Amino acid sequence: MAGKKGIGAAPRMAWWLGLAVIVILLDQITKTLIMGTFALGDVQPVTGFFNLVRVHNTGAAFSFLAQAGGWQRWFFVGLGAAASVFIVWMLKSHPTQKLFCFAVSMILGGALGNVIDRLLHGHVVDFLQFRFGFLEPLFPGGYFPSFNVADSAITLGAICLILDEILRVKRGH
Numbered sequence: 001m002a003g004k005k006g007i008g009a010a011p012r013m014a015w016w017l018g019l020a021v022i023v024i025l026l027d028q029i030t031k032t033l034i035m036g037t038f039a040l041g042d043v044q045p046v047t048g049f050f051n052l053v054r055v056h057n058t059g060a061a062f063s064f065l066a067q068a069g070g071w072q073r074w075f076f077v078g079l080g081a082a083a084s085v086f087i088v089w090m091l092k093s094h095p096t097q098k099l100f101c102f103a104v105s106m107i108l109g110g111a112l113g114n115v116i117d118r119l120l121h122g123h124v125v126d127f128l129q130f131r132f133g134f135l136e137p138l139f140p141g142g143y144f145p146s147f148n149v150a151d152s153a154i155t156l157g158a159i160c161l162i163l164d165e166i167l168r169v170k171r172g173h
Contacts, residue, residue: 012095016105017088023109027149028116034127049131055146056123080115084108099164106157113150124148 038044038054045051087108094100117124126146136142 012101013091016091016095016101017108019102019105020109020112023106023150023153024113024116027110027113027153030127030149031117031125035125038127043129051129051131053127053129053146055126055129056121057126057146058123077115077118080111080118083111084115087111097164099160099167103157103160103164106153106160110150110153110157113148113153117150124150126151128152 034052034054038052040054040056043051043053087104090104091101091108114124126148128148129146130144131142132144133142135144139145
């Protein structure tokens with residue numbers, strides 16, 4: 001039985017790593033387009049609730065640690081690298097769990113997309129901005145913090161991890 005698992009694991013691993021590479025490429029291509037088109041701080045309204053912008057984030061989600069003085073760049077690079085090694089190990093350990101592997105592949109691609117930004121630029125380039133009135137008590141003007149393709153992939157991956165766990169628990173009952 002172990003031999004069969006080993007035979008199928010390599011193609012599955014390649015598939016999941018390939019998905020992560022696609023996320024990285026989409027993330028880096030869109031960021032390159034934004035950097036080539038927008039100056040820092042530019043805003044291009046698309047709809048009444050959606051803008052394309054160019055924002056630089058030296059912190060993490062919601063600009064956490066953005067004003068930390070520079071050390072956070074290397075902290076987040078190291079954290080992203082460590083998480084990536086752990087995710088590859090998880091992919092290798094659970095090659096037949098499709099939703100789980102999809103989820104961690106999305107997280108892997110997103111994490112590495114943002115690590116690349118930190119290494120190349122010292123910050124992450126964000127460009128998707130949404131505004132909803134009901135967010136005004138939480139965010140100035142109702143503007144949700146700007147984000148990018150990598151952040152979207154990480155969020156999708158986290159949602160899929162939660163769904164995978166719910167389904168796993170449900171199957172256990």
